[in-house]
Amino acid sequence: MENIKDYQQYLEGYGFEGNTPTVIDFFATWCGPCQAMSPMLQRLAQEYEGRLKVIKIDVDQNQELASAARIMSIPTLFFINKDGEIQRYIGSMPYQQLSALAEQIVD
Template sequence: MPKKSFAELINSPGMPVLVDFYADWCGPCKTMAPILEQVAAQHQGKVKVIKIDVDRNQAAAQQFRVQSIPTLILFHKGQPVWRQAGVVSAPQLTQTLQSYVQ
């Protein structure tokens, strides 16, 4: 199976895509990981969650002007509709997703 481009990943038909820009060495990113896993499990089949390592994917991080990590960006129909830098609580993230989940 060919590797998908970032543009293909965020243009998921029918469901929003939450992108977590992170790095393995980032403490707050490690705090955010289980929250993302929980929210992804709660919204399985309704939201696609993608993790992008900024050290390995600098072009994507630059394209979306990621200046601090973790940065979460929610894409709906391929367009960024919400963005948050830093750790976000599961209830806050769930509330944000409600507007875009079908």
């Protein structure tokens, strides 16, 4: 299993604190599925405010991090629990699945 410690050097300036469950969305502005996911991720951030953090990372603007994270397809989502363990999901998904995955890392 991946651990966020492998990527922390690249996350400066993104507000990643490491002690709050976090969803990282690797996206691009030109990506249709990424654009479709954006409102759902905003909703997720609002509904889980204080319990979960959502960070968006544009792979075109952050190529070094995208390369280090081995991002080959977008959207790619990292669901990171309090212990820093990462569950990686590739592709878009319905809100119900996003919410279910979020529930797994906030417990």
